[in-house]
Every structure is written in structure tokens, then in C-alpha cells.
Amino acid sequence: MDLHGKAAVVTGSGRGLGLGYARALAAAGAAVVVNDVDQEAVDAAVAAVTSAGGKATGVVAAVGDSETAERLVGTAVREFGRLDVLVTNAGILRDRVLWKMTDEDFDDVVRVHLRGTFTCARAAAVRMRQQGTGGRLVLISSPAGQRGNFGQTNYAAAKAGIVAMARTWALELARADITVNAVVPVAATEMTRTIPAFAPLIEESERTGEPLPDWLRRDEGLGTVEDVAGLITFLASDAAQDITGQAIGVGGDRLALWAHPQEKAVAFADGGWSADALAARWRSGVGAEPESYGIPAPTAPEA
Numbered sequence: 001m002d003l004h005g006k007a008a009v010v011t012g013s014g015r016g017l018g019l020g021y022a023r024a025l026a027a028a029g030a031a032v033v034v035n036d037v038d039q040e041a042v043d044a045a046v047a048a049v050t051s052a053g054g055k056a057t058g059v060v061a062a063v064g065d066s067e068t069a070e071r072l073v074g075t076a077v078r079e080f081g082r083l084d085v086l087v088t089n090a091g092i093l094r095d096r097v098l099w100k101m102t103d104e105d106f107d108d109v110v111r112v113h114l115r116g117t118f119t120c121a122r123a124a125a126v127r128m129r130q131q132g133t134g135g136r137l138v139l140i141s142s143p144a145g146q147r148g149n150f151g152q153t154n155y156a157a158a159k160a161g162i163v164a165m166a167r168t169w170a171l172e173l174a175r176a177d178i179t180v181n182a183v184v185p186v187a188a189t190e191m192t193r194t195i196p197a198f199a200p201l202i203e204e205s206e207r208t209g210e211p212l213p214d215w216l217r218r219d220e221g222l223g224t225v226e227d228v229a230g231l232i233t234f235l236a237s238d239a240a241q242d243i244t245g246q247a248i249g250v251g252g253d254r255l256a257l258w259a260h261p262q263e264k265a266v267a268f269a270d271g272g273w274s275a276d277a278l279a280a281r282w283r284s285g286v287g288a289e290p291e292s293y294g295i296p297a298p299t300a301p302e303a
Contacts, residue, residue, distance in 0.1 A: 006084040007081070014044070021228075023229070066123070095152055106153065114158040125176075139180065142155070145160035167245050218254060221250070231255070
């Protein structure tokens with residue numbers, strides 16, 4: 001993967017997955033704009049990239065508003081002359097069950113994840129279309145957005161919306177040779193530590209220094225940040241120039257293509273469906289095999 005001559009913006013890249021993405025892109029030759037709300041994290045991330053021989057600069061700002069988006073794109077253009085890749089990774093958590101979630105909990109998460117992705121992608125698309133040489137938008141989603149997750153109304157809704165935007169923008173930007181894909185990563189980070197199903201396993205691995213077990217890496221697709229970063233580099237490269245509108249899962253030893261929502265079963269009733277008709281035919285008709293929901297809890301194989 002040769003990204004020399006390309007410039008990338010990675011939001012939320014001061015630590016965790018975002019830092020992993022920035023380092024991987026830089027290692028492949030891209031110049032990178034690092035972003036975070038924490039000045040120390042940005043400085044450390046830039047130092048990590050440059051000390052490894054890469055090019056990087058930093059922007060300390062919270063994503064969400066148009067001003068930050070324009071600043072990120074403008075920094076890439078000013079420092080590196082262009083913008084070729086945008087990775088929208090910035091995110092926060094405000095987990096609470098529905099009846100305890102406040103307006104602020106909901107709005108804060110949607111502003112960073114959903115609105116932040118929108119404003120940054122819009123600014124990047126404008127620049128890429130002006131350049132006329134195509135580009136790559138890589139939008140970070142989550143399994144919670146695909147399946148739902150207990151206590152994550154705000155986060156799941158935002159992450160589901162990100163996949164929907166990826167599919168929409170893939171249509172709108174195709175003529176400009178700008179690909180748009182959503183990545184659904186799973187890795188041992190501070191954010192996944194908050195998921196009850198994964199937290200004990202991550203903590204045990206960190207306590208003992210042992211790697212996550214093979215069954216977890218394969219069956220659940222949970223691994224390290226480095227296990228995820230390769231997909232970002234691939235999607236940013238010329239090798240992925242014909243891949244767009246996809247939701248791609250990656251983690252541990254597992255790579256997956258998520259299906260888009262579509263009709264699973266169909267039935268017809270002359271004149272339409274009354275409530276009585278639905279009650280009579282639901283369980284033997286379209287509702288005979290209901291869909292599952294929620295992220296399944298990890299289950300270790302029996303010894």
C-alpha cells in the first residue's frame with residue numbers, strides 16, 4: 001500500500017483506534033492531520049508519527065460544527081497541499097438506559113458522531129471535488145449501529161446513521177471518483193471496555209499480559225487496534241478504488257461484509273392488511289422467523 005503524495009485527516013486520532021489509523025496511514029506514506037480535543041494527546045500522536053518517519057500536524061478541536069470541519073480540511077491543504085483521505089473516527093459515549101438518558105446525553109453523542117461525520121465529510125467532499133482527482137471517505141461505525149446495544153440509544157442511532165450516510169454519499173460522489181465506505185471495527189480500547197460483554201475479557205488480558213484468546217479473535221472478531229488499522233490503509237489506497245457504499249467489519253482475525261437492510265419475507269392480502277388479518281397470519285407468515293437484535297455476549301467454547 002503506497003500512499004506517498006496523499007494527505008489524510010483522521011478525526012479523534014489522539015489515542016485508541018484513531019491513533020492507530022493515523023499511524024498506519026503515515027507508515028504507508030500519507031501525510032496526516034491528527035485531531036483530538038486534548039492538546040497533550042495531539043502532541044503525543046504527532047510525535048509518534050514523526051518519530052517513526054512520517055509526516056503529521058495536529059489540530060485541537062471538537063468535531064461537530066462546520067468551523068472545525070473547515071479548519072481540518074484547511075490545515076491539510078495548507079500544510080500538505082491537498083486532501084485525499086478523510087477518516088471520521090471522533091466519538092464519545094454517554095451510556096444510559098432510555099428512561100435515564102437526558103437530552104444532553106443524546107445530543108452530545110449525536111453531535112460528535114453523526115453531525116461531526118456529516119460536517120467533516122461535507123467539507124472534505126467540497127475540497128476533493130475541487131481537486132478533481134477523486135478521494136476516499138472512510139466513516140467509522142460500530143456493531144451497536146448494526147444490531148443495537150443495551151444502554152446505547154444515542155450511540156447506536158448515530159452509528160446506524162453513519163452507515164446510511166455512507167451509502168447515500170457513495171451514490172452522490174461516484175461521478176467525482178470519491179469512494180465512501182463505513183468501517184465497523186471491534187478492538188480492545190477504552191470505549192469497548194465499557195461494553196459489559198467484553199470488559200472482563202479485556203481486563204483479564206491486560207492484567208495477565210496474555211493476548212486475547214483465539215476463540216475471541218475469531219468468533220467475536222475482537223483483537224487489537226493494529227488488527228483494524230490495515231483495513232483503513234487498504235480503503236485509502238488505489239487498490240480499493242472500486243469499493244464504495246459498503247459496510248465492512250474488522251477485528252481480531254475476522255473480516256466481514258455487513259448486509260444492508262432488505263425485505264426478508266413478503267406476504268400479500270387483497271385490499272390490504274387489517275389488524276385481525278395481521279394477528280391471524282403474522283406468526284405463520286412474514287413473522288415466522290423474526291430477526292435477532294443486540295450484540296450477542298461472547299461465549300467461550302467448551303473445553
